[in-house]
Amino acid sequence: MNLANVHVYLGLYERARAEAEQVLKESEAAGLRAIAAQATTVLAERAARECNIDVALAGYDDGVARYRALGQKREVTETLLDSAEVLLDRDGPVDA
Numbered sequence: 286m287n288l289a290n291v292h293v294y295l296g297l298y299e300r301a302r303a304e305a306e307q308v309l310k311e312s313e314a315a316g317l318r319a320i321a322a323q324a325t326t327v328l329a330e331r332a333a334r335e336c337n338i339d340v341a342l343a344g345y346d347d348g349v350a351r352y353r354a355l356g357q358k359r360e361v362t363e364t365l366l367d368s369a370e371v372l373l374d375r376d377g378p379v380d381a
Contacts, residue, residue: 286320289327293334301331322351326364333371341371 286308292301309324311317329344345368352360 286323286327289324290330293327293331296334298331298335301327305331318351319355319357322348322355322357322360325351326360326367329364330367333367338371338375342368345371 286305289301289304289308292298292304305324305327309321309328312320312324325344326348329341329348332338332344333341345364348364349361349368352364
């Protein structure tokens with residue numbers, strides 16, 4: 286999962302997507318819910334970086350729900366902040 290984060294940071298969005306989707310699939314199959322939640326938020330971050338706002342917000346909502354189900358308050362808070370940042374940036378200079 287760390288590799289997908291690095292790919293997002295470096296702007297290698299297709300690599301990030303492929304890595305995160307693979308991790309999501311495997312972690313869900315193995316019942317690793319925390320890793321699946323992390324993969325979901327990485328996919329949301331990728332969508333946000335590509336200015337795909339609706340997909341990003343839906344991904345962050347999914348991540349929040351997954352983290353809440355696990356009782357991971359810190360991750361819920363971080364994901365809500367990421368989502369709020371996308372909302373604040375919507376139709377701003379970054380979208381031009």
